[in-house]
Amino acid sequence: MAVILKGSDVSRAMKSKMTADIDKLKRSGIFPHLAIVRLGERPDDLAYERSAVKKCEGLGIRCTVFSYREEISQEELIREIKKLNRDDSIHGILIFRPLPRHIGEGVIKNVIDPGKDVDCLSPVNVAKVFEGDDSGFAPCTPEAVMEILDFYRIPIEGKNVVVVGRSMVVGKPVSMLLLRKHGTVTICHTRTRDRKEICRNAEILEVAAGKPGIITREDVGEGAAVIDVGINMDAGGNLCGDVLFDEVSEKAGYITPVPGGVGTVTTSVLARHVVQAAMRTL
DSSP states (O other): OOEEOOHHHHHHHHHHHHHHHHHHHHHTTOOOEEEEEEESOOHHHHHHHHHHHHHHHHHTOEEEEEEEOTTOOHHHHHHHHHHHHHOTTOOEEEEOSSOOTTSOHHHHTTTSOTTTBTTSOSHHHHHHHHHTOTTSOOOHHHHHHHHHHHHTTOOOTTOEEEEEOOOTTTHHHHHHHHHHTTOEEEEEOTTOTTHHHHHHTOSEEEEOOSOTTOBOGGGOOTTOEEEEOOOEEOTTSOEEOSBOHHHHTTTOSEEOOSSSSHHHHHHHHHHHHHHHHHHTTO
16 A cells, blocks of 8 residues: 655645744744735636635735636736736735636736746746756746655655656646656656556656546556646546546555645645745845
């Protein structure tokens, strides 16, 4: 039976360092502040918003939600983001994606201040991830994956690492972070031939395909570390990952649960990015 990689244990370890930095900021009259920008009321956005607000406020980080109607014009949204850029009391900005079709993400990502872009929307921060430059902010979920591997002391250097999914939100950036730790990384996607065989040879298997149950027992090698980033709803309306947890956990050496795994750490990484952005104002 696999060791369960609980996100709550990782988050607790992160909290102590953040608390010390937050106390230092407040002694200097600086109160870390996250602005969440949400368009419409998509259920997954609302769920993540609740989780992020709870995490931030529990740490003493102020969190303000700026909610707009889904029909807001691109020009109006740009004006609102620029206001947040100019507001010195706000240290981090999180814009929920995907944006409505009439708003160009390619336009919006060039508007947000890279210094406040705590989830790597700006091309400036994306480039830094690919260059190995730690001065920017990596996307929260890929960084959460790295935090879990580090906390549980799962070595990456020299390991055969397979990433399932090639999105700019998780797949590509997490591949860059894994390469930085000297993993030998293979990316699988919808057109990959012999995906099952490639996955079976992975010592670390990171799954971010967005398809419930895409990874079965037959896709996993004995003793592999399986990191499930997927957040889906099953037929019964319950949260589930991209990995069939019950059967894969009998074969893997380590596995993250859904819920209670990567998502739990993602909100902690978000909070840490806000604190780091605030620390830069000292």
